[in-house]
Each structure stands twice: as structure tokens, then as C-alpha cells.
Amino acid sequence: MNFVMEIGDQVLYFLDLTLTLSTHNSQMAVSFSIYRKDTYTGISIANDSMHPQQHKLAPVSHVIHRLLTIPLSDVDQLKEI
Secondary structure, three states: OOOOOOOOOOEEEEOOEEEEEEEEOOEEEEEEEEOOOOOOOOOOOOOOOOOOHHHHHHHHHHHHHHHHHOOEOHHHHHHHO
């Protein structure tokens, strides 16, 4: 696995997060938001598929856990809900 460091950009996309760097009163701050590609459909596994129920519920559990653990702004939390 290779990591690349980009210098000079204020926005970094990492996995499913967007990290934005900002400066307020000479202090750096990082804000988080959820990143989704343009092709995102919102459906992980169709409900009528033959997958086990725990596989169908895993994406829902992940989204709830992500909402509760990532420090999102109020606007991003409402968008995620």
C-alpha cells in the first residue's frame, strides 16, 4: 500500500470521508463530512435477495455507527440522516 501526500490542497478524500483543513486565529482545524461518489445509489443489498438477514442489516449498522462516531457538523448530520 502506498500513501501519497499532497501539499497545498485544503481538501483530502480518505476512504468515505472528506477532510477539510481550515485556519482560525492561527490554529488549524479539521472538519469531516461523508464523501460519496456520483454513482452512489444508496442500495447495498436488495431486500428480496437470498443473502442472510445479518448481511442485509450490516450496512445499516455501519451507517449508524459512522453517524455516531465521526464528528460531523449539524448540517452534515442532517444530510446523513
